Amino acid sequence: MKPKILVTREVFDETLDYLAPHCDVESNQQDVPIAADALAQRLAGKDGVMCCLTDRVDAGLLDACPLLKVVANIAVGYNNIDVPACTARGVMATNTPGVLDDSTADLAWALMLAAARRLTEVEGYIRAGEWTGWRLKQWLGVDVHHATLGIIGMGRIGQTIAKRASGFEMKVLYCNRKPVAKEVEQRLNAKHVSKDDLLAQSDFVILQVPYSPETHHLIGAGELKKMKRTAILINSTRGGVVDDAALVAALTDGTIRGAGLDVFENEPRLHPGFLDLKNVVLAPHIGSSTEATRRAMAMTAAKNLVAGLTGKTPPNLLNPEVKRP
Numbered sequence: 402m403k404p405k406i407l408v409t410r411e412v413f414d415e416t417l418d419y420l421a422p423h424c425d426v427e428s429n430q431q432d433v434p435i436a437a438d439a440l441a442q443r444l445a446g447k448d449g450v451m452c453c454l455t456d457r458v459d460a461g462l463l464d465a466c467p468l469l470k471v472v473a474n475i476a477v478g479y480n481n482i483d484v485p486a487c488t489a490r491g492v493m494a495t496n497t498p499g500v501l502d503d504s505t506a507d508l509a510w511a512l513m514l515a516a517a518r519r520l521t522e523v524e525g526y527i528r529a530g531e532w533t534g535w536r537l538k539q540w541l542g543v544d545v546h547h548a549t550l551g552i553i554g555m556g557r558i559g560q561t562i563a564k565r566a567s568g569f570e571m572k573v574l575y576c577n578r579k580p581v582a583k584e585v586e587q588r589l590n591a592k593h594v595s596k597d598d599l600l601a602q603s604d605f606v607i608l609q610v611p612y613s614p615e616t617h618h619l620i621g622a623g624e625l626k627k628m629k630r631t632a633i634l635i636n637s638t639r640g641g642v643v644d645d646a647a648l649v650a651a652l653t654d655g656t657i658r659g660a661g662l663d664v665f666e667n668e669p670r671l672h673p674g675f676l677d678l679k680n681v682v683l684a685p686h687i688g689s690s691t692e693a694t695r696r697a698m699a700m701t702a703a704k705n706l707v708a709g710l711t712g713k714t715p716p717n718l719l720n721p722e723v724k725r726p
């Protein structure tokens with residue numbers, strides 16, 4: 402008998418085609434978010450799940466689904482999964498690292514350029530039919546080229562963001578729990594500094610740390626005050642890394658110049674203050690959302706799931722300490 406799995410959100414046809422020979426697949430192709438209690442019911446009796454950051458996999462869910470062997474997240478971030486709870490119950494947890502680095506870095510850059518050059522503001526102005534002609538002092542933005550870029554979190558995606566900075570001849574600062582290897586610093590022309598120095602010196606601050614209790618509100622009112630008044634903050638990693646209420650206040654009173662945001666606390670319900678502000682570029686958590694990358698993420702998750710359910714080690718196993726039966 403094939404293992405039974407649930408795919409909690411709509412995926413691509415080729416993902417289902419890959420899964421079908423190996424698993425008995427129930428898929429939510431209607432893409433209706435499944436509430437926590439309904440998820441527990443639909444997962445009871447399943448051996449595996451392909452889930453997304455919108456699904457919370459915690460001890461309660463795992464206890465309600467004792468047959469579960471593999472939880473395959475379609476995301477690199479896995480703050481929606483209680484990995485220690487999985488480990489304690491012998492459940493393998495996997496994610497999708499690598500395949501989304503470039504697309505996610507591109508989106509961070511898109512937000513940075515858009516915020517610097519006020520693209521969403523000017524587009525609104527044109528669409529409203531308000532453009533009456535060229536003026537010298539019209540819609541003045543700030544330069545990205547030759548500016549100082551500060552990256553908080555220098556993992557794979559942080560490094561991919563830094564790589565792009567050389568074309569803009571930027572000075573790159575970063576902070577990380579520990580400095581990256583010297584050859585990586587040299588290749589990226591990046592300098593490790595303290596968080597305070599990074600905040601004080603950077604024209605653009607990009608956040609690229611995973612969300613965890615340690616990174617909750619890593620940027621709050623105090624940190625925003627340490628930034629230049631002309632600086633722009635980019636968050637394309639996870640909501641909750643920034644204290645959104647403090648950011649709304651800082652954007653309103655001019656503590657910093659602007660922001661570009663792809664992620665929010667409590668998304669999709671964002672702080673209403675953002676909607677009234679012109680100096681923030683908003684995107685609906687689309688960092689990895691290109692056709693090719695989302696296909697690759699879904700296929701990576703599917704391969705992790707099938708590997709775990711067929712006695713192999715999933716390529717992206719987060720808890721290798723789980724003993725396979």
Ligand code: DGY
Binds near residue numbers: 454479
């Ligand atoms: C990730 O992979 O963590 C992304 O945020 C999902 O889009």
